[in-house]
Amino acid sequence: MTRFDAETLTDRRDLFADAIEAHRERRSPFITIEPEPTPAEMAAADDEDLPEDAPEQTVPWIQLADDTVNLDCTDAELERVKTLLEEYPDFRIDDLTSPADAHGTNVRITARADPERLGAFFDRIFREVYGREEDYRAWVVEI
Incomplete structure (x- = not known):
């Protein structure tokens, strides 16, 4: 893999699929994908008065x-995940963990699919669950 970021729909989905293929070929423990932080996220990260788990x-x-x-x-994002999964009947939530000291839920989804289908799913999560704009930039930060 030679590129690690993309900002158009087609390029992001291709990037995600390529990262998934690289992950599988290398048998790496996992891959991590993040969108570029929004200005509000960057400002909040710089705000020392917020609790670290906000x-x-x-x-x-x-x-x-x-x-x-x-x-x-978050709870609202979890509801959007569940709604999105209605379009992916072969994917299922396996575990929801909400530690008492956290402000959200960790979701684990079993998703047996080819890299292209997973790439499209990941892009939809960022746009439909996390509210990213159509032209957001995403990064594969770890393979």
Whole structure:
């Protein structure tokens, strides 16, 4: 893999699919994908008065390990994940973890699919669950 970021719909989905293929070929433990932080997320991250686990402070991310998709979300985002999964009947939520000291839920989804389908799913999560604009930039930050 030679590129690690993309900002158009087609390029992001191709990037995600390429990262998934690289992950599988290398048998790496997981991949992590993040969108470029929004100005509000960057400002919140710089605000020392916010608790460290405040949801506004967290840039969303998606991890894939084998066939398990892992992400953190707020209650509203969780509802959007569930709605999105209605269009992916072969994907299912396996585990929801909400630690008492956290402001959200960790979601683990079993998603057995080819890299292109997973890439499209990841892009939709960033846009439909996390509210990113159509032209957001995403980064594969770890393979």
